Structures are given as structure tokens and as C-alpha cells.
Amino acid sequence: MKKRTPKNIFRQGAIPASFIGESIQKHSSKTEIGAHSIFLGQVRADEVDGKKVEAIEYTTYEEMALQKMHEIRESVFEKYPITCMHVYHSLGTVPTGEICLFVFTSSGHRRAATDACNELVEWIKAELPIWGKELLEGESYQWKVNN
Amino acid sequence: MKKRTPKNIFRQGAIPASFIGESIQKHSSKTEIGAHSIFLGQVRADEVDGKKVEAIEYTTYEEMALQKMHEIRESVFEKYPITCMHVYHSLGTVPTGEICLFVFTSSGHRRAATDACNELVEWIKAELPIWGKELLEGESYQWKVNN
């Protein structure tokens, strides 16, 4: 039985650092939490054929991504004794240096939060139908490849 | 040869969530970074003989802690290809629900940042001469034990 309804993980553009601070702040009332683990993806200014990446433009197959994320969420909640789990991914254009992925887990003791966070990042990169288009200097582009 | 001078990791009282947001923001100019890993320790309202923990009071052997932290920092920088490493630990009283430990690592690719962050947390808990006194309801206390 599914206990949670699918959440929208997508945000238009970069995820502001202040939003991350505010998300952390909101957990101060949950006094059973002893550990938070956070992963952030930041757009890197890689060089492609001598041209620098200036931004990544993200697109998704949204309904499938949210359905898949819901399944991932359920399985991670089942596997680890975590209190909270939050995932945000950018859509649209995110300039280099800005945050495009925010994964946040919390638990009573540290191991569950860090293991769940690591596993979530792997699932998100491998399983969510999201595509990044690396926009290069001078209007050219290259499709991002995950490794 | 030591390349870095010891930094003061200690902060009086809780570490504000806004400080964490600001620390993240400062890394947007470092466009070689692709991944950040953050661990936060939060004071838990554990129950001890039917009394709730209301705060933890942290003390340290400061000179030894900073010297030890310096060694840990050097060895983690040597082991992992990380760009940045920041560690903050509270001293004095931190109420339940507030942040007492902030570990922050950044790297080009995710594995280095997450592995370095996890390892730092283990070292900090095992090797730094810091003691937590759990202040309970009604003026009693209990010395914290790490596991």
C-alpha cells in the first residue's frame, strides 16, 4: 500500500542557497532528528572542445519522472529508518555555479541519513527521465552524459 | 610539509541554518565544483530515565582539538580529490532541534565529496576531544556517549 502521494520535485531554474537554509531551519521542530545528510549538484564549467559550459538546460518527461521518483521514495523509506526525505531538481536553464539538485534526508542516527542520501542520488541520476543540454559559449551545445 | 594553517572550527552556541545557506552560496564562484556533500548534527530530545534532553552543553580541549582537526583535514585532502572542506562544531549550550555540527565538502564529481564528508564525520566523532553534557528537564544532566 502506498502511504504517500507523489510530490512535485521540479523547480524552474536554479535552486537558491537560501531555500536550502530555509529547508534546514524547518526541521528544528522535529526533535527526534539527530542527523541530516544533504547532497547538492552544482553546474560545472566543464570545457568541451575548447568551449566552456555556461549553463545546463534541463528537460524531463514529467509524469514518468514523478511516478518513478514516487517509487524510489517509497523504497528508500522502506529500507532506511529515516524521518524525512526531500528531493528537488531544476528544470530549464541553470547557469554554472548554481545548484540544480538538492537531496535532503534526516534520521535519528547518522548512518540511515547518509546511506539513504547516497542511494537517492544514485537512483535519481540513473532512473529519472531527465536530460541536460550543456549550453556552450557561442550558442553551440552538447547533450550531457552521466557516468 | 603542512600546506594549511589550523582553522578554528568552534562556534559559540548553535550553528544557524542561515549560516549554512550562506556557506553554500559562497561556492557559486567555484565553477569547477559539481557536487557538495553536507552533514549536519542536530541535538535530539532523547529521553533519559523519563526526562527529556533539553540541550547539550559542549566543552573541548581546544588546542588539542584544533591540532587534531588540522591533521584530519590534511589527511582527507590527501586522500580525496576535493576542492573545499569546511567543519564547524558548537561549544557551549545548543538547545534540542538546533545544529551542533556542520561538515561540508565539495568536489568535481560526487564520489569524492560524499566519501570525504562521511569519513570526516567519523573522524570528528572518534578523534576530537569534545564532550557533550546532556542537560535534562529539572536541572539534572548526563554525559553524552558516542556510539
Added chain:
Amino acid sequence: MMKILVFGQLTDIFKGSFIRLKDIPDTDTMIRKLEEKYPALKKMKYLIAIDKEIVKENTTLGEESEVSLLPPFSGG
């Protein structure tokens, strides 16, 4: 007419986010027809999803099937 959703680098080949095809009883027929019309597709790596579930073998398509072609994911 069936609408096939395409994403990522496939939008370069199909010049858009979807394509319409008729008379495609199953996924093998769909791929054969698409490759005839868009030879560049032969060199591409992608998965086929029907109703948001990935299928690896030839699968019958119905009028209501939501078919999509998904190049390797690169989120995060």
C-alpha cells in the same frame, strides 16, 4: 495516428518533442518505420517506454498507448 514522445538528443533528430505515425501494431514496427524515415536514429541509444514503463522486448501497441523514446538520462 499515434503520437510518440521524444526527449533529449532525440529532439534534434525529430526536430521536435513528438512525432505522429500511423499503422504501428507493435514497437518493432515502430522502430523500423522511424529508422526508415530518420536514418540518424540507427546510431542513437535509447529506451522505449509504454505508458511510462520501459519495455525491452517487442510489445503490442494500442490506440491509447503513450509511447516515448528516452535517450540515456542525464539528470543531476
Added chain:
Amino acid sequence: MMKILVFGQLTDIFKGSFIRLKDIPDTDTMIRKLEEKYPALKKMKYLIAIDKEIVKENTTLGEESEVSLLPPFSGG
């Protein structure tokens, strides 16, 4: 007079953050004298550090040695 720093739960036994002792040529002598004066110490778990380095065997103490008794760490 040598000053010995104490921390954590040991401050409960010694009623403060340090204690002064004289005539202690080495760490074994120090522990024997401390346990005589503070029997509760026998039940405590702690490490000895000299000049911020942990020592596990009996170690000679000099006039300038910074000696400290460290109960199990509980940071984080």
C-alpha cells in the same frame, strides 16, 4: 606543582577543570596518587595526553609537560 587538565565527566570527580599535584615523575605515579585521593577515578574510563598527544604506556613527566585526562569523546 604540576597542573593536570581534566575534562568531561572527570570535572565532576575533580570538582573543576584542573588539579595540581607534586612529585610525579611519571604517569603511573600520577594515576596512583590521583586514585588514592579520588577513589571514584578507578571506575572511570579515560586516556592520558601529554602535550596533546595520547600516551598508552608509563611516560616520564617533565616540569613543562602539559598533562591531561580525557574521558571518551562525545562530540557531534
